[in-house]
Amino acid sequence: MPTDKPRPQTVTALVRAATAAPSLHNAQPWRFRYTRDSALFQIRAALDRCLPHSDPHGRALHMGCGAALLNLRVAAAHAGWRPVTRLLPDPHDPRLLATVRLERADGDPDLAALHPAIRRRRTSRLPFSEKRVADPVRAALREAAESEGAQLHYPSAWHVRTVLDLVHDAEGRDHADPGRAAELAEWTDPERTPDGHDFAGRMTPAERTPGESPFEQEPQLALLGTAEDRPTDWLRAGQAMERVLLVATRRGVSAGLSSAPVDWSDARWADRDPMSPMGQVHVVLRLGYGPRAPATPRRPVAQVLQVE
Known part of the structure; x- marks a missing residue:
């Protein structure tokens, strides 16, 4: 009963x-x-x-x-x-x-x-095909973000290149910063931290420059953000991010994540598309179709x- x-x-x-x-x-x-x-x-x-x-x-x-x-x-x-x-x-x-x-x-x-x-969702760092995510799927992902009080924006081609450059630059700054480099080593070394994340070469596909083989020539990115930038907004963004990822998983779409440029306050503003009403970008999603990634x-x- x-x-x-x-x-x-x-x-x-x-x-x-x-x-x-x-x-x-x-x-x-x-x-x-x-x-x-x-x-x-x-x-x-x-x-x-x-x-x-x-x-x-x-x-x-x-x-x-x-x-x-x-x-x-x-x-x-x-x-x-x-x-x-x-x-x-x-x-x-x-x-x-x-x-x-x-x-x-x-x-x-x-x-x-x-x-x-939930059990099928993976953060993918594997190559995706060039197949475009269909508009109805993109709309469903946008609705998933909005249902949790966030926004999902698909940047134009010129902005995709800007975001990729920002992520690449932020990764370089991370490696040059002793504190961040030490944390990355601590949490990604499977021998030191069994439940840490192995980045498999440290650079995710979303952080590679366009045209770098074997990853797709034109990455399909989405920017997830909120109007404001308070702890409550961060919690809402986290819920929205996971809801988007679960809906993507149901639709057979793989996703990679990067918050590298967001983590540097002086570069954060450049993530935004000036034509978008989004106030603060929290994470960059790379979407596409590819093999099932391993679990962490x-x-x-x-x-x-x-x-x-």
């Missing part, structure tokens, strides 16, 4: 789905606290997983936790629960990024339908979940 509280195995399954979210260098900067009596999740920042040089303001941390929040909401809707969400609910506790209270009610069917894509390691649920 249905109960007004989820079973322990359901709680574990929801957190396992949440932790499948992408994060900068696969740092997985989240903790989950679940209170049985109130059926309430807290999503908290894991400060021991933050990146003070690569992410000095915590933008990427908030976006990673926002992506995990979206997955939690999707999994809850799939399991027959309505997730009631609050962002940054306690101004005196900045590590508490969001709460999710589970109510026994019909979940959002659009969210629930994304559940199978995930921390066990027992390491990130506290039940009270």
Whole structure:
């Protein structure tokens, strides 16, 4: 019989789905606290997983936790629960990024339908074909971003080249900065950090210059952003990013991610298309069709979940 509280195995399954979210260098900067009596999740920042040089303001941390929040909401809707969400609910506790209270009610069917894509979603650094992503798919991805309070913009050809140049330059600056280079080495060395991200040569396809073989000659980029640039906007952008990625996965579209130019404040303004109403770009997506990318390691649920 249905109960007004989820079973322990359901709680574990929801957190396992949440932790499948992408994060900068696969740092997985989240903790989950679940209170049985109130059926309430807290999503908290894991400060021991933050990146003070690569992410000095915590933008990427908030976006990673926002992506995990979206997955939690999707999994809850799939399991027959309505997730009631609050962002940054306690101004005196900045590590508490969001709460999710589970109510026994019909979940959002659009969210629930994304559940199978959670385990299939991959961040791809592999070559894509030259096949263009169709307009109806592009529209669906834009709607996914807008449903989470963000915007998705497809830059024109001239702006694509500008963004690629910015990403390439930002990567070079990252390697030249001792603090960022050390963090990159720490979180991408599989021998030092088993759950870190191996960049397979350190430069993602989105960061390669047009025409560099074997990657596509004309990368299909999308810019995801919000009107403003506050911690709440970062959390919304993270949820929007993951919703776009899940919809893309359902449609058979692969995606790569880069936040490199956004991480340098003096270059961030140039990501924007002056013809777009988007106020702040948070991440650059590279879209296309290609082989299935390998999965990245995930921390066990027992390491990130506290039940009270």
